[in-house]
Amino acid sequence: MKFRIILILSVFILLACNKESKEEVKTTISKANETSGSIKSAFLKRIPSSESNLIFSNDITDNVATKENLFDYDYFFNGSGVGVGDINNDGLKDIFFAGNQVPNKLFLNKGNLTFEDISESANINVKKHWSSGVSFVDINNDGWLDIYVSQGGPRSIEERKNILLINQKDNTFKEEASTYGLDDHGISTQSAFFDYDKDGDLDCIVMNENDYYGTDPSTFYSILKDEEKLMENCSHLYRNDNGKFINITKQAGLLKPTFGLGLCVSDINNDDWLDIYIANDYYVPDAKYINNKNGTFTDAIKENTNQVSFYGMGVDIEDLNNDALQDIFVLDMA
Template sequence: MRPFLIFSLYVNFLHSSGAVTFTDVTSEIGLDFKHTDGRSGRFYFLEELGSGAAFFDYDNDNDLDIYFVNGSDLPGYNSAKKPINQLYQNDGRGKFTDVTLQAGVGDLGYGVGCCVGDYNNDDYLDLYVTNYGNNVLYKNRGDGTFVDVTDQANVGDSRWGSSCAFADYDNDGDLDLYVTNYVQFDFEKHKTCRFNDVETYCQPQDFQGQSDLLYQNNGNGTFTNVTREAGVYNSRGRGLGVVWGDYDNDRDPDLYIANDTNDNYLYQNNGHGKFTNVAFYAGVALGENGEMGSGMGTDFGDFNNDGFLDLIVTNFQDEVAILYKNEGNGFFSDITYISGIGEKTLSTLGWGTAFFDCDNDGDKDLFIANGHVCDNINQIYPEKTYPQTNQLFENLGNEVYREMTAFAGDSLRRKAPSRGAAFGDYDNDGDIDILVTNSNSKAQLLRNDGGNRKNWIKIQIVGETGDQSGIGTRVEVTCKSLVQIAEVKSGSSYLCQNDLTLHFGLDDHKVVDKVTATFLNGSVCETKPVPVNQTIRIYESGKYKSL
C-alpha cells in the first residue's frame, strides 16, 4: 500500500472515530525532572527498577500537583548536581513550579516509589517515599510545607522498598500502610552476570527476596509493624506492585501483590485484622498455564461494569500482561488472550498500568508503560530494545480490548525506558492525563486531547469521622442502564500514586441519575440527579456539593 494512502486512511480513521490523542506537554508546562539511576557501567542490580511519581493535591487548591521520586549517586558515579526528589506545584493555569526546597520534600536517598494518604486525619495529604535504604514519611503541615516524621512514626524500614499504599484495613478510622520490599542487595557482594557472552545485570532469582511490611496506624501519629500478626509475612516475595481493593464485595479492603519471579499474592481480609493468601484458590497467583511470572505493576478496576473488581498485572518481556476477570464468586478467570491484550503484550516489558476511561465512553481502557531493564539488551538479543513503546488499549465494551497506540499521537508512540505511570486530570478539562517516569531519562506528562468530547463526572470523597481522604470508599455512578463502580485508593500501578478523585466517563448521557458513596464504616450517601461535566464533593455525613 502506498504511503500517502496509509496516511489518508489514518487521518480518516482519527476523524471518523473521534480518537483520543496524547500530547507531550512536559517542557511547556514547566516540568524539568530527569531521573537518575546512578549507573556507571558496573551493572548494579539496583539500577533496573526506575522510580515512581504522584499526582496529588498537596495544597488543597483543587488542582493536581506532581511529585517525582529520584535515584542517587552509586559507587562509580558522581553527578555534577546531587539528585533529589522534586515537588511541582500546579498554578491552576497550566503551569508548574518546582517548590521542592520550600516544601521540604527533597529526599536525597536512593528513591524508588511513593504513595499518599491522610494518615493523621487533618485533611491534608501526607506523603510516603520508599527507598533503597530508609523510607521516609512526610507529614503535610497544611501551610505548603512538610516535615519528616519517619522516626516518630516508626515507619523507616531500611530494606529495599518498592511500592506502597495506604488503606484502613482494620476499619478503625485511620490509614494503615503496606510497603512492598524487593530483594536483599549489598554493594559489597555485588556481582555481574553474562548472557550470550555479554556482561549485564543478574536476575532476580540470584537474590534472596524480602518480606513486605504492614504497618497498623495507632491513631496517635505512630505505627506498629503487624506483618506477622496480620498474616502477610512472606520472605520469598520480591514484591514490586501493590493494590488495595474489595474484590469480594464484603466491605473491607483486600490486597494484591505483584511479585517478581514468584507467585503473586491475593490477601483476603477476614474483617478482624487478619489476612489469608487465597491467590492460588482464586486463580491469580500464576499465569494461564500455571507459569510463574515476573509481576511488576498492578491495578484493580471493573472493566466490564458488572460490579466486581477485575485485575491487571504487568510482566516481563516474552511473558504477557495478565487480565483476570472477577467471576463474582471468589474466583478469577484469566482472559488475557481472549480479551486481545495477550499477543500485544508478549513482546514488551510492562511496568506501570491502570484501568481508566481515556475516552469517557463509560468503560475502562488500559495503559501499560514499557521498557526493558537492560540498557545493553540488544547486544544480548538483537531483536530486543531498551526503550520501548508504551501501549494504550481501548475497551470495546464486550470484554475485548483493541490496541490504539498507533492512533493515539506521536508522543505516546515515542520509545523510552518507561517505568511508572500515574493518572489524573491535571488541567481539569474532564479527561484523564498520564504522567510517565522513564529510567535515567526525563519524565513525560501526556495531556489527553479529545477525551472530553464525551461527558464525565468527577467525585471527591471526604471522610468526617475518620480518614479524611476517603480511601477505601466505593462509589457507584448510575446513568440509566450504565452503572459503574470505582474505589478511592492509594498506590497501585507501579511505584506511583494516582489522583484520589474518581473520574467516570458517561458517554452521551446528559444527567447522572444518582451517585452512591459507601464508606468503609457503612455510611452511605446517595445524591439526587446531578448535571454532567462537573466535580461533586461527597461528605460522609450525607451532604454533597458541586465544585
C-alpha cells in the same frame, strides 16, 4: 456511536441504491471518518516543558564502588515513581517526582498547566537516598496532604529507610517517618494506605523487594527459613494505633518472602473488606491476601487462580466487563 449508526445505515443503502447513491454514501462515510479522526487527534495534546516548567529527568549513572549498577542491583533500571495531589488545598493538583540518584522534585500547580518548582524551599530531600514509590496521604488527618516516599536500592539499611514528609501548611514539609513508625528499612518500591480493619483510620502496607535476588530458589528459601531474615525481606503491614504505626506483619499473616514490584488494594471478593494483591518478581508467586475480617489475611493465590504470572511486575484491579466482579491484570516479562 454516531459513526457506527452512519456505517450501519450506509451498508443497507449500498445494497439497494444506484451508483450515484453509492457515491453519496462514500462521501458520508468519508466525512464521518474525518470527524472521528479530528476528535481523536484533539483528545490529547503534548505540553512541552518549556511551557509547563515540569523539568525532571531520572538520570542514573553506573557506579561499581557503591554497587549502583545492573550486575550488583537487578532493579537498577526500574525507574522511579510519581505522585499527584493538592498539597496547598487550592483545588489544583501538584506533582511529586521521585528520583533514584537525582533529587526528588515537587512542582506546585499554578493553573493553566503551568508549574513552579518548589523542591528546595519545600524541604523534601531530607534523608533522601534511592527513592522509588510515592504516596500522597493525609496521615495525621489535619486536612492537608502529606507525602510518603518509598526508598531502597543498593543502599545500607540506614539509607533505605522510607521518608514521611508532613505538610506544614505553608508549602513546606518536615520529615517524621520515625515519629510515626513508618521508617521501614526494606528495599521498598511502593506503599498503600487503607483502613483494613475498619476502625476509621488509615493503615499502611509497604511493598518490599528482597536482599537475596540472584540466588537460586533452593538457597533462597533455605536462607529465609530464618524468621528474622524473612521479616527483613517481606512486605510489611502497619496498623495505625492512634497515630502510631505498628508492624503487625507476622500477626496478620503476611510473613512471606517478596520480590514486590506491583501493589493493589481492592475488595477482591466483594465482601466489603479491603484485600491486598502483590505482584512478585522471579520465582516467588504473587500474593493474594484476602481479608479475614479479624485483623488477619489469608494468601489465597493458589486456591483462587489456575495460573499466576511468572516474573510479575505490575498489577491493577478493576471491573473490566461491568459484571460487578473485580478483575486482576498483571504485567509479566516472561
